[in-house]
Amino acid sequence: MQKLQVLENLWYVAALSGELTDKPLARMICGVPMVLYRGENGNLVALEDRCPHRQAPLSMGNIIGDQIQCDYHGFMFDGTGACTHIPRQDKIPASMGVRAFAVVERWGFVWLWWGDREKADDSAIPHLPWTEEDHQRTQYFYFHVKSNHQLMADNLLDISHVDFLHKHSIASKIGDTEKQTEAPKVTFETTTEGNVVTTVRKVHNTLLAGQTAKWHGSEGPVTRISTGRWEPPNCCILKLQFAEPDGTINETISMEHIMTPETASTCHYFMDWTWDFGGPDGYPTHADVDQEQRGIIDGDDIPMVEAQQRTIEQFGADARDVPVKQDLHVSSVHRVLKRMYEDAGMTAAAEVTRMAAE
Ligand code: FES
Ligand SMILES: [Fe+2]
Numbered sequence: 058m059q060k061l062q063v064l065e066n067l068w069y070v071a072a073l074s075g076e077l078t079d080k081p082l083a084r085m086i087c088g089v090p091m092v093l094y095r096g097e098n099g100n101l102v103a104l105e106d107r108c109p110h111r112q113a114p115l116s117m118g119n120i121i122g123d124q125i126q127c128d129y130h131g132f133m134f135d136g137t138g139a140c141t142h143i144p145r146q147d148k149i150p151a152s153m154g155v156r157a158f159a160v161v162e163r164w165g166f167v168w169l170w171w172g173d174r175e176k177a178d179d180s181a182i183p184h185l186p187w188t189e190e191d192h193q194r195t196q197y198f199y200f201h202v203k204s205n206h207q208l209m210a211d212n213l214l215d216i217s218h219v220d221f222l223h224k225h226s227i228a229s230k231i232g233d234t235e236k237q238t239e240a241p242k243v244t245f246e247t248t249t250e251g252n253v254v255t256t257v258r259k260v261h262n263t264l265l266a267g268q269t270a271k272w273h274g275s276e277g278p279v280t281r282i283s284t285g286r287w288e289p290p291n292c293c294i295l296k297l298q299f300a301e302p303d304g305t306i307n308e309t310i311s312m313e314h315i316m317t318p319e320t321a322s323t324c325h326y327f328m329d330w331t332w333d334f335g336g337p338d339g340y341p342t343h344a345d346v347d348q349e350q351r352g353i354i355d356g357d358d359i360p361m362v363e364a365q366q367r368t369i370e371q372f373g374a375d376a377r378d379v380p381v382k383q384d385l386h387v388s389s390v391h392r393v394l395k396r397m398y399e400d401a402g403m404t405a406a407a408e409v410t411r412m413a414a415e
Pocket of ligand 1: 113
């Protein structure tokens with residue numbers, strides 16, 4: 058099997074809560090085909106997508122109660138992967154089972170434990186309580202990306218691309234000489250504690266444009282504060298705030314961008330966008346957020362990251378990154394990942410060593 062070399066004993070997001078129903082969902086996670094579903098009692102189940110009888114994909118089967126029935130000869134399996142029923146046969150062979158994974162539903166995501174099942178510790182799931190607070194609204198997204206998961210995550214660790222790649226949507230207003238004669242000052246701080254990397258980036262006294270001006274209700278000027286917290290394997294917890302000249306903050310947008318490897322060169326991108334302004338029904342509505350974020354991510358980020366992936370495949374070992382000052386958050390995360398691979402006795406993946414030493 059094409060099992061990928063990924064970090065183990067960590068929670069990987071396998072699906073959005075809303076994606077799991079009483080119909081089987083087939084999804085490859087870290088190179089392993091899986092079937093996921095929600096049983097009648099609400100429990101989530103994740104199994105290898107392979108019937109141990111004759112290798113039919115279980116995802117072609119049906120959910121009956123809390124179990125899944127293979128569509129080929131009708132064998133049934135429970136949430137632990139044990140076979141519970143063979144038509145016209147009482148004795149079930151001891152080896153008639155399929156691998157089951159621990160899954161936990163939290164904050165609107167389905168977290169799958171990749172590693173030793175007995176080590177699964179749900180206190181290690183990132184803490185995202187704002188997704189459930191009454192005064193906030195949350196919109197969830199799933200994107201499929203034809204790039205390595207790290208390239209897509211790096212895009213979220215690199216706020217400096219926003220003013221350029223997203224100049225028509227969420228950039229700050231640049232080059233308005235009438236109102237602003239100098240480029241806004243940027244301050245940046247990155248800290249690594251254990252396996253967590255945090256960053257705070259402030260663009261001082263800047264004007265907003267496009268969607269950011271609409272969210273804020275004016276062009277400003279404001280101090281634009283971007284806070285990032287990265288947790289392994291690849292959970293990017295971001296906040297965007299606009300501070301008035303007196304320091305008041307009226308809008309906070311919390312975003313989680315979480316990458317899970319599908320294959321070595323494709324990934325699943327799970328996201329939420331949670332906002333605390335505009336009242337319960339005002340702009341931006343769920344439909345506005347859906348349209349805006351799909352425009353930005355499907356329109357700008359994913360095409361760029363997929364193009365990077367193609368370049369890396371075309372140039373092979375010649376494709377080395379040259380980091381600059383603004384890449385500090387990306388390179389700090391890569392350093393943590395490299396150490397985690399090495400601590401686990403693995404060679405660090407090329408995607409975290411491609412950056413030339415600073
Ligand atoms: S292959 Fe699944 S029951 Fe035979
Ligand atoms: Fe982006």
